Amino acid sequence: MDLLDQPSDGGLAPHKSRLVAEPGPTDSFRELIGQVGREIAAPMTSALERVNAFATTGRMDRAGLRALRDEIECARRIGLGAQQLSRFASGRVRQNAQRMNLTQTLRDALAQRHRETASRGIDLRQDLKAAEVMIDASMLSALLQALLDWSFEHARSHIEFRIDVKNWPVHARLSCRFAHVPADELPDVERRSADRLDTVPWQLLRRLVQVLGLVMQRDDERGTVQLTLEFPKTVNEGILTLGPLEFDEPAAAGPNSQPMVGRHVLVVTARREIRNAVRDTLRTMGLMVDYVASIEEAREFCTGGLPHAVVYEAALASDGFRKLRAEWVREVPSLAFIEIAEQGRELEVSDLGGHRTSRIGRDVIASALGSALVFELSKDG
Secondary structure (H helix, E strand, O other): OOOOEOOOOOOOOOOEEEOHHHHHHHHOOHHHHHHHHHHHHHHHHHHHHHHHHHHHHOOOOHHHHHHHHHHHHHHHHHHHHHHHHHHHOOOOOOHHHEEEHHHHHHHHHHHHOHHHHHHHHEEEEEEEOEEEEEEEEHHHHHHHHHHHHHHHHHEEEEEEEEEEEEEOOOOOOEEEEEEOOOOOHHOHHHHHHHOOOOHHHHHHHHHHHHHHHOOEEEEEEEEEEEEEEOOOOEEEOOEEEEEEEEHHHHHHHHHOOOOOOOOOEEEOOOOHHHHHHHHHHHOOOOOOEEEEOOHHHHHHHHHHHHOOOOEEHHHOOOHHHHHHHHHHHHOOOOEEEEEOOOOOOOOOEEEEEEEEEEEEHHHHHHHHHHHHHHHHHHHOO
């Protein structure tokens, strides 16, 4: 076990405080692979049952269709989490530490997934003090997305996010607290609930913590969990506080495989040849990519949550699309847009109606789209 159980402080209910240690040779990747398989198989089995029922009856209502989509989406997220776990285990991670506003980055991540929390009926409560840290921007984004994936998966009502700064040592702290067992199900479920929290998003989260040199503590008590992340490299009034944990040098020397892994891109195009070119180009980037054929389909698709970037065919950029885009940007100002034009040989960045847009030609999708996405998705961390 790489998580250490500590004794209770004498409370009436069972209490566990778990500190993350670095995974070592005793870590069983065989068990992890089995876990990934089980967690993917569960939603896919349910999805297959729905498909079989549809094949038999020829009918599926909107609720069933939405459930089918959610089950497939769940399996896909687990698969992407497994990809990231493989990436970090390989050591092919190059980190470029830069000054990041931890508070604003978390706010942006929560705003980007606001529609998802609304559809799940989760209330977000935020008490976020100002904090800046030195950290790799893309890995901070991956860390926060893993934290949100894990908490959204298990929270039963609301989630409390808090950011503050310890006086000594001066370390920024991010905490997340939520109930994962309803009060009327205690204490029967409590004995086995902690293990149910250790899903693939949790496995990914703790490995990101280790790679980034952070300190993490998890407290489980009476169906409620509180997770605290501590950032040793905190900027304090212009002074950088360096902790004893430094980035791993061998990893820093290697190539950064799949730097955009886990980011979500929506592609809006009615033409199969453009869709195929985009699919071939993005296949190795580790992105989560969805495709729709019209603006109305894009509107419907995004009712459950907004992506990180929208790649769209210029021919579809109607007045309706511009209004929809303005609506999305009001909700998530960091949302990136890349237009695929009929003509064009290089990446161009322009201002369309006050909104920044990157544009490439359809003939250079293979050579320019990946760079455009890295450029757009890296600028906000």
